[in-house]
Amino acid sequence: MFNKILIANRGEIAIRIMRACRELGIQTVAVYSDADKNAQHVQFADEAVHIGNAAPKESYLNMDVLIQAALHSKADAIHPGYGFLSENASFAAAVEAANLTFIGPSAASIRAMGDKAESKILMKKAGVPTVPGHEGLETYEEFKKAAKEIGYPVLIKASAGGGGKGMRVVHAENELQEAIELARSEAQNSFGDERLLIEKYLAEAHHIEIQVFGDHHGNLVHLFERECSVQRRHQKIIEESPSPLLTPELREKMGEAAVAAARAVNYNNAGTVEFIFDPKLSTFYFLEMNTRLQVEHPVTELVTGLDLVHWQIRIAAGEKFPFAQTDLHQHGHAIECRVYAEDPSTGFLPSTGKLLQFIQPQGPGIRVDSGFAAGDEVTHFYDPLLAKLIVYAGNREDAIKRMKNALNDFIVHGVVTNMDYMHAVLETDDFKQGKVTTRWVDTKFGEWNVPQPELHALIAAALTDVVFVGGKTQPAVSNETDPFNPWKQTGNYRN
Secondary structure, eight states, X not given: OOSEEEEOOOHHHHHHHHHHHHHTTOEEEEEEEGGGTTOHXXXXXXXXXXXXXXXXXXXXXXXXXXXXXXXXXXXXXXXXXXXXXXXXXXHHHHHHHTTOEESSSOHHHHHHHHSHHHHHHHHHHTTOOBOSEEEEEOSHHHHHHHHHHHOSSEEEEETTOOTTTXXXXXXXXXXXXXXXXXXHHHHHHHHSOXXXXXXXXXXXXXXXXXXXXXXXXXXXXXXXXXXXXXXXXXXXXXXXXXXXXXXXXXXXHHHHHHHHHHHTTTOOEEEEEEEEEETTTTEEEEEEEEOSOOTTHHHHHHHHOOOHHHHHHHHHTTOOOOOOGGGOOOOSEEEEEEEESEEGGGTSEEOOEEOSEEEOOOSTTEEEEESOOTTOEEOSSSOOEEEEEEEEESSHHHHHHHHHHHHHHOEEESSOOSHHHHHHHHHSHXXXXXXXXXXXXXXXXXXXXXXXXXXXXXXXXXXXXXXXXXXXXXEOTTGGGOTTOGGGOOSSOXX
């Protein structure tokens, strides 16, 4: 087992990995940029190394600095978390070349699945169903011919992409050329690679992903599915397991397809095979493989009883994964809501500022993974994810109720969040009946109105500096020394 691991990430996922290391008796090294010098993950680690300026390319995306930090701190391994360099094959190879262990799949597996076009060709060879489409197209005429053959609407997307970058839906031929130009430009800016592919666009599809796990001894299993169809701008905001749509037969077929996909690239460690599912035809297609731990991994942990980060570390250290497929089962129901510092009423634009209050909900079946506390600053440099709120219950109906209560109990002041929005989604009949598709937010929930604060709440906030005693007002105690009292702030913004 490792003695010390450097976590090449920040925020809640860095803390999540550090907790697992602490439980396994492993020391941890945090890395931090100028913007994160007081961050929670820095305080949580056994030691911390400064790696550069706030801009990601000068800190969390700087491979050489991260590897030097690991060597200088005498770490045995690097865990990349998710995002940043977690799916960068060059980084995985550089870590191994420095005689360190990369806690994740091999560079070859990452490279094979990182290219959307190449991975699709591999999946076809492995017998995994793929969305009808074409790879390797260059000219407008080639795209035009392919779109006619597939039939509109079609999806143009970056071959080297992910996270919705370099992706455009095209409904008619007169939109095609502009969509290609925009997608190509965005792909080049985001990934340094302008190659595109074209696919049939499934308008009323569900996004279902299968967690897979492999070790270095040839064992490879799936840990069932997660339903991830509640999305905005191709970014997931609510995930759950099990999916309310899958029958046992479909679950088995998708699990087998996911394992076949992973086996085609000799996969080890944690990974996720993503599928598009058409409930009308009961058909599923390979979408992509994420060669890393997923943001939504906690819902799988809760329904399987396995600690995925523990097993990532143990497998990277050479241990066998001890469970056969028949040993693994789902129990109960788990839901995750991603709490973002963003404003749904302005198209989900990020919200920045100091967290004046950050009070997390507690209780049976409630878990919060977060990298923030009251007093922390939410900046524009990084992803606006504040926390992952996860609940577990015996069935889906009870899990939905528990999540709504937990959202109500989560108090965040200082930035705008999407919690009211997610609560409203959970209230809809479509969500309760499992009918939410990947386009549902855009087509059916775009007119959501932000709830206005009630008058008595505003009055109460205005009177926080006084209390009534015997019919008279007098100053409330302790407010003068409260560093987070918004009424005492003297910065550019004042209440």
